[in-house]
Structures are given as structure tokens and as C-alpha cells.
Amino acid sequence: MGQLLVWEWQSELFVFKQQGHFNNVASLAYSPDGQHIVTGGDDGKVKVWNTNSGLCFVTFTEHTSSVTNVTFTSSGFVIVSASLDGTVRAFDLHRYRNFRTFTSPRPAQFSSLAVDVSGELVSAGAQDSFEIFLWSMQTGRLLEVLWGHEGPVSCLCFSPVQSILASASWDRTIRLWDMMDSWQVKETLPLTSDGLSVTYRPDGQELAVATLNGEISFWNPHTATQSGSVAGRHDLQMGRKETDKITAKQSAKGKSFTSLCYSADGESILAGGQSKFVCIYNVKEQMLMKKFEISCNLSFDAMEEFLDRRKMTEFGSLALVDEGAGDGDSVNISLPGVRRGDMSSRHFKPDIRVSSLRFSPTGRSWAATTTEGLLVYSLDGSLVFDPYDLDLDVTPASIRKQLRLQDWAFAIVLAFRLNEKALKQEVLETVPHDKIRVVCGSLLDIYVEKLLGFVAACLEKSGHLQFYMTWAQSLLMLHGQKLKNRCDFNMYNIRYAVALSKQRGMKRAAEEDEGVEEEDEEELSEEMSEASVEDAEMML
Template identity: 65%
Template structure:
């Protein structure tokens, strides 16, 4: 089995902090998610996370006007130049200070960066051939506090900078005779946004207290005179006459008159009713003259400037709107809330949502794949159950019936029902067709459910309690409690049903794993005595082996039928651990307390995937008991316990800086206890860094991917399909020219097997689509078993993207009919391939079903409208006959008119 898994997508988190922005075509939106960036394609309904990581959380995103590159800046000032075409990092740069805003000029030749109270203008990468892509053009100073926003004029010759000192300044980006710098006041709070009018120097400034000031310039963009400013006149010597001094004064007055001037036209207030609402974000679309503003109360306004006409006012949440943005046409507005992790795209003309996504408010605790691998269900500590589409990356349904953290989620065998268990003492079953909770399972006495399991048939639901040490068994059909399994002496940590036999394994903190026979009601069949607390248990796909994760960091393998141990893996050294800022012990000592808390077998049962309270996920070979591969889920230094050693820059003569701040001495007496939440004075704040951990790991039924719930979100790793050359039993004689020569001779079976041995996707597709559909049955009969497996896997991949749907379905049906019995005998080895085929067929079936239903309803509507028009016209014609005589000319005109009116009705029927 191949293990070239690479990070492919990040689900469950759509926005963290920073600015969201649309791509230049207006069809996609870029959102920073932690130290990564996600791209949501609104036109094709897909999401993608770039395989690029910053060192810390990203706070600024800027795209070039052509959409080929982007600049990502994290909270420490480290910048990444990323290619959006190749999705790779082109250059690293460090600004050494936190950055507030980055923005490209409209011509794409420069970009401006606000760092503290400075504005730095750089030459844009790609426009000049330099060794260093970030070449500084000029530094601008002037604000007395941090600069917060930037906007460029349409000709890229000037830009405006707003700052926290309540002033806005217009700077010349190139040498101009009549403009160097111009400063504006008129506000009583920090500037949030400043925007130039379209092809003009007129300016709008918006402050945090909800004040809009409109400034009008007496000069157009064409009035900016290029060239360096005139040099200052040298001081006149005493020998010069008075006439010369008067002439110089006249020239200076003439220079003053040539400078551009601004005047305040009007001033508007968003908080008209007196209730102070902090304005947190804004954006202006220059072509349509629309201004959108977001507030701390979750309300956003849409105004038309310069008249300040209110078009929309809507509340999307009760949290602060952190970022707003228009797309290129001005039809869509993106709104992001960092408190809820919410991202919305609002179409203001139709007053409807184009995109409405929200992640879990707290960490995710569990996940499960659907049987066909098309959906993933996740449960969070916020009590919500969400179902995600693995193809699009979007959540399409959220269940909020639980009132406490979710402890476990699972799909039934048919994939139509999701079951979840929660600490609120209930287990609930949700229908994915009607999106409703149709079963609720409760215990006789209130209990906190910590784990969940469902048998293969979907008839029994089992939950383990962490406070009563019992296991409850319910019937899915009736919802009644069937049995209570008692015997554990500690909290039940994990449950797992055997896929082959009717037995249940339960792991507990009492250092035992018990095997129960539920159907025959014989109670506990076996008790497996362990040397440490059991945290997780799972069966191998054939049911002949069970894996147990223990608190000691060890993974043990047992035969559940004979109660004998077959092997063990010591995983403590592979988990790895970091040192927290406040830890007084080393990372090596801290790793002694780490352990795996989630296990999952691969589809063939040869390897096992393990994750726990660390940043590493490990894949072990069960028979050899060796580590095959280790994945590091994150390198984000914004999380705690990411570094193995202490940073010397944070060390003082009294110890770590984090510990010194907690117990800072004040004179001779005691310590200074800071007030919680106070940022000024004692510089205290209720700020903590989350720790990276893995709560659940799960392999996809297709074997092509695995998912894990982490502090970052729901991360999906899949096999790398970018390799085009992966030869299989290759000879020197097998070349694309030889394969095409075989096709010319109509030796289709030989050409197909040679293409699979060459294993280039383009060549295989060319050969398969060249074979006539009448020869499919003959070619399928001559294929050996090895090539049958590869052909079915290729058909599964083509069904997802190809338009030749009937052709590939013919291949699928023929191969399964001719080789079905042999595939059944090798069910374990081909299980992943069959699941991939099922996933592709199901997805295309659903897409075509929706399309057919939509077309059927549209045709019914068109026919009903046409029938109504026809009956109305027949009724009108009868009334005209009753009225009596008509002139011949009038009759001819009416006949011509009737024939013209019938045309659209006939076209409707067609």
C-alpha cells in the first residue's frame, strides 16, 4: 500500500483572522485560516487550501492585479510570496515588525506596506528582474501612531494612508511637482478606511466612531504634474537689490497656487440614533460607488456615495465583523467574523446568500467517513454536528440539538443516518434525507456518554458512560433500551464493533478491554488485562485482531477470540512533544506523559494510523511493528508547545520571560498581581495559546485519503496524484509510439495492458477512449486480474471528471459481470478500489438526478404557462366571434397577429 499522502484540504475552519479578498475575476474568495490560506471557488462550488504554511497566523493577504501571485504576512511580520498558479512559495521576506495592511497598486508595479507608523513602498515582484523580489522603493513617514489602511489612485501615482492618530495623508508615489504630501483631519477616532473616487483625487475617510468625511480635490488625475519639485531658492545675499527679492516672493506665491487643494464637502454619521457602535471594517467599490461597513455588533450597512443613501442594513451575527470586501463587479459582498469563524458572501441585489459557512466554535472532538467516502461528519465541543462534502469541502447541514460537547459520531452502514453521542446524556440519530433528528436515546439515569459504536447492520446503538462505568444498548428501530452492560470499574473510553462477528469491544480506564457477546446475551465473553489504562480500541477489517491504545504510549494487538496478545508497538518516542512557554520541565520529560488516543486500520488491515495529544500522526506496519511514516500536522508557532527547546531570546537571568511576567517583583514586597483583562497600565490580558493536538483519525473507505480532527480544523491528507510517471513492470520496448502502433493494428487488449505498464494517465485515457464500445466485452475477457484492478481504479477516477459517462459505465458493468466472482474471493485486497468506484458512481448519480429533476420541473412550468396562454387566447377569440362582423383587412391583420402570437407558444412546447 502506498503512503505518499500529502496535505490536500482543510475543512471545518473557513476563517480565523485577517482580511478576506476576492480574486480579480470575482469568482473566488481567499480567506486566511490560521497559518494557511483557503480559496473558495463560488462558481464551481469547491474549496481548496494551499499547501503553504506560514510560521504564525496570517493577518494580511494581498493579491496582484493579474491574480498570479499573492503576499501573505503573518502576525510577526514574516512575509511569503506565493504563486497562485503553481501553489508554491517563491520568496521569503521579513519586515521585522507587525504589519497592518498590504496593497498592490492598480498597475501592479508597486505595493505598499504599513508597518507601525511607516509606509514602505516596494517594487512588485515579477515586474523587474532582480535577485531580491522585494526591493524597497521608498519609505514614507508622518503619522504619529500606527498606520491602518491604504488606498491607491487609479493611475498608481499617489496613495492615501489612514492612521490611528485620526489623520489621513495623501502621498505621491512618484515625483510630482504639485503634490508631495497632504494631511487631513476632521475625525475624532482612528481611521478605519480611506478610499479614492474612481479616476479622481476625491477622497472618502471613515473613522472607528462611525464618521464619514467626503473630501473634494480641485485637481483631476490629469492635473498631477510629473517631475521633481522645484528646488528651493537660495538665500539672497545682501548685495542683491530689492526688486530681485520681490520677484522671488512672487514665484513662491505662484508655486503655492499650483499645489493641489482639498476641501471638506460633507460629513455623515452611521450612529444616528445615539447608540455608539464601533465601526470595525469597510470597503468601497469605485465603479458602482457603493460603500459597505461592518460593525462590532454584527451589523453591516450598504450605502451609495456621495449622497450617503442607505440601501441595506442587515445583522448577520452578534459578533464583530472583522473584514468586508467587494468582488470585481460589486454584486457580492464577503463578510467575515473571527469570533464565530464565519464567512458569508451576500448578493445584495437578490438579497440572498451565495456562501454561508461556519466552522466549529470550539475544537473538534470526533469524525467519521460515510461508507462511500463522499461525506465526513464531525462533532465539536460546541455541541454541533456538521456534515461535510469531501469533494467540495463545504458543510451542507448542521445539527444543533445537543447541548453539550460531542463525544462520538458515526455513519450507519447505508450512509443515510448519522448518530452522535454527547456529554449531555443523549445519543441522537439524524436523517440525511430530511435533515431532522428522528431518534433520541437516553439512559434510565442521567449519564455522560464518552464513546459510541453501531453494529454493521445498523440495528444496535451502543454508548459508554464515563461517570457510571456502564454500556447502554438501544434498538435503532424502536429507540428502546435493550440492555445495560456492567462490569467495568472505570470510565468507558472507547467502543468498537467487529465487522465480521457479532461482538463488541470496550476499553476502559480500569486497565481492561472487555469483549461482549450482545446478540446471544451471554455477557462478557473475554476480559483482556492490560498494564495501563486503555484509551482507544478498534477492530481490524476482518475482525480477527483488535488494536488497543494505552496511556503508557503503547499500542497492543490482541486476538479477541483466544484472548492472546499478538504484538505491541512502543509509540511514545514517535509521538514527540514540545515545551510550553510556562513549562519548568524539558520537552523530553513532557513526552513521557503523551499517548495515542485514536486508532484506525487501513482498508487491507496491514497498517494502523494513530494520533494523540501531539502534533504528529504515525502510520505503523502491524506485522513488522515498524514506523512507516510520520506526519507533522502543523508548524504554526502561534500555538503553544511547538518548540522543543527554549528560545534564548525569551530567557532572562531569572528564567523564562513567561514565568518572570507571572511573578514580577515590585520593590521589596511581594508580587504585582495584574487585573484580568486590563491591557493598559499593568499590560495584563486574558490571552492564552492553544495547544496542537489530534483528537481523532480516520481512514477513508476508498483508501485514497485519511482525515484527522485537530486544533487547526479538519485536515484531509490524500495520495499525491501529480506524478504522471509511475511505471509498473516496464520494459524497454514499451513506449507511447509502440502503444499507438498496437492501436493502429486494432490489438486493443495488448495496447491497454502496455499502457498500464507504462502507467501514464494521458496514454491510458487515449487507449481506453480509442477502443470501440462494441469491443469492450472482448477486451475485458482477456484482461488478467492485475489489470482488472487497475482498469476499475482508472474507471473510478474517470467517472468523476469525464463527460463520456455511458462509455465508462459500460466498462464498469462489463468488468464486474465478467470478473465479479474473482473479485469477491479477493474482497479484502480490492475493498478500497470498490469503495472508490462506488463513491464515483454515487456522486455522478446524485448530480444527474438533481439535473434531471430541475429540467423536469422547468419543462412542467413551461408547458403549464404555454397551456394557460393558449386557453386565454382561445377564450379571447371566441368573444371576438360573438361580437359579430369584422372587416376583411381587420381579419387579415388579426390572422397575421394570431400566427405571430402562436410562435412563442410553439417554441415553449418544443
């Protein structure tokens, strides 16, 4: 079932359960504060994840078919999702319930979704009837059906500053609909190929469009003029599938970006699609800044540029050989146009691809839904805020106040309770050199080990070598007995390393010189063991 179950083994108590999406993840969205991520998958589930812990805390299962798009409203407490089951549903994060269900007069499969800035208008595009439906969030009534597109509506996006809806379609146009002027078409932007994705810059002054020919074009929505374009087809670097009869270079010519997202400052744009790479471009310079490889898992298809020679036979690729033709068994080759493969096949290899991209509102991270699942990339290598025994009085201002009062020990305790690296370093380096021994003697036992670990980390990077050596010497001299357990642990590790080096040394000596006499072998092994013991003593 793809579940993670956790028990407390001594009491045999159930702790918690986690389960991801059973099939592919189709879409994601960040909450306005960046604390939560909502995802929708082909299993019909809508899941909400905590970005700090990485755990899912609520799952909505009201949809009966694949969820194609999800989004948050501006308040951050309402989630809206579109599905192929012909419904658009709104979920309340206060009571964890589905409080609105939007439907169309005729059954339609919704493939795109957008909610305006106020959270009042909900729009969804149909992939079979080429229509865009508008509902009221408060009443749940259908307000209008927008006609005009001559192909499936692939993407919708509301302007962040105006009541204007941008819609991308396979009919090679981008239409801008004015919500304040009787839902009329304000502008029609002609494209050179089918429109796959459209997104507004955070300030609403620019529009980015991804098309089927692999290009990203930038438009001014006010003047309906194109301001630039990026040819991204060469950056996709599509791998070669096992059943492809053409090279990966030729196959990449038919690939394109299917998801776009501006960075929080609007200077860069993320692009992902039918490839294992996510590209980030500088909008002003219109050049590639960096490529992220989302997976190295070779169990996915289209990962390698060249076919494995071990899978080649005299009749061609092993995947293309019709082994079961005489037995009446079906051949494990997907039909033309089928992207997701035959799920009933026992040897199904999903294609690596990126289905959705979103940048965090904080600008510190971005997330992608891929064949691997939900991936979050962050500028912060570790948790920014991981406090210990925190209360309302522990703030940076109160810590600096204690420094001004020259209460060094209390300031160190508060800094380690707040547990911010820069603040801990500031407090330690403020303590006068001649007060270090006195401060170390007045620390509680629980903070001694934390302080020693922090000093050890600073010794590797800081330029104040003698200063931090003084801290380490004072802590070890005053609290040596309390740190005995940690020293014992290090001693056992070093003993194990010594024994291992003895064993390897004897084996190496025996292999190098089999003709050496037994006395010489004993002297050699003793010398090597003595050298390893000396190295271990120096390390200790």
C-alpha cells in the first residue's frame, strides 16, 4: 500500500502512519505563508504536507478520479482541486471537510484550475469541450461559461493585481479575459505553437508562456507585445526510452516544458517538463542559470542518453523483441500516444518527468512533483529554526540585553535555547577572554555538551582558533567527568579502528610477501599494529 507504519517497540504502541500518493503526483501548490504544500495525484487524493517536518497531516479522498490541479486561496485556509471526475471541490483546513462542490451543466473533464486574488472566483478549463467555467466561492453557483478557444484549455492563471484571467490552449492562442467587463476577451496573444503553460510574474507586469515547440516566450499583458523568448529544447536533454527506435537527440526535438513558475522576486523562471532536468532561467538576460537533475534512478525509463549494449540482441533492442508472439501473450510495448504505460503490465517502467513546479512565497525554496514524488529544494541546508525548551521570554532582544548586562552565562543559555547558529556565535565571541573559565564553571550540565559540540564545529571553520581552543580546554578541564560517556564512545570507536587496521595489515603483509618467514611476519604485523596504535592515540 506504500505506507510507512511506526510503532514503539517496547510497549508495542502504534505511533503514526504516513502514506504518499499511490500513483503519479500531478500538481502541487504552496500556501501563502509557505508552511504547507498541497498535492493532487492520479489516485484521486488531495494531501496537505508540512514543509518543515515533511509529514502529511490531512488527506481528502472525495474525488473519484485523477486530480489534475490544486491551489490555495489567498487566505491560506481553503484548498481548491480540479479532477477528471467532472467536479471542482473546495476543502476547509479549519474543519477538514469538503464544503463546496462545483459542477458544470454537462459532464466535463477539468484539466486546469485558477482562483483569483480575492478568493471569490473559481475557474476551471475543460479538456474535452474547450470551455472555461466560472463559479462563485460563496454561493457555489455557476456564473459564466467562457467560449472562444478552439482546442483543449491546458492552463489557467489569474493576474495577481487585476481581475484578469489568462488561458492557454492548444489552438495556439493565449486569451486574456476581463472579469470586471462582462467576462469579455480583452486581448488574444498569437503563439507559434500549442500553448501548454502560462503564468504571471508576481507583480503582474509580465506573462510567461511555454509552447509545444520547446520555447518559453515572455509577453507584456498590457500592450499584448512579446518582450523576449528562450529556446529551451536543447536544455531538456531527454533520455532514450528502451522502446525508442530513434536516438535521444532526435527524441528531444519533440519534447517541451509543461510547467512554469516565476521566482518570488520575478527575476528568474523555473521550467520543467518531459525530462529529468529542471531549468532555471534569468528572465532579463534570457539565459540558462542552472539545471537541477531530479533523479538518478535507472529503474525509470528515459534516464540514459544511450541504450545499454547488454540489452541489445542480433534482432535489436531486447525491449522490442516480440518474445510472446507464438504463445498469444501481449507484447509489453505501449501504444502510440500512451504516455503513462500499461499499469496492468508486470514490467512497467514509468517515464521520468516533472508534472508541476511551484516557488515558495518566502523565496527560499521551490518544490516539484515528479515521477519520484514530491521534491523540495531549499537554500537552507538545515532547519533554520530548531529551538530547545523555548518560551516567550527567549528572544534575540532579551539575549542581547543580557550581554549588555554582562550576564554571560545566562546569555549563553538563552542563545542555546533559541538555537540559532549566528546568534550563538555572536554571544560566544562577545564573552571576554579572561571570563571564559568562570562562565564554563557556571553552566548547567545539559548545556555543556551542546556548547562543546558547537565549539568543535567552530574550530573547523572560524579564524579565532586560540579563542575557541580556550573554550574547549576550559570545558574539558571543568566538566571532564561529565563528558566521560562521550569519551568512552570515542575510545571504543578507536579500538575498533585499531583492530581493523591490524587485521588489514596482516592480510596485506601475507599477500605481498608469501615467502617471508614467520618471525618476519610477526615483526611486520607488530610494527604495523604499533604504528596504527600510535596514529589512534594521536587522533584521540
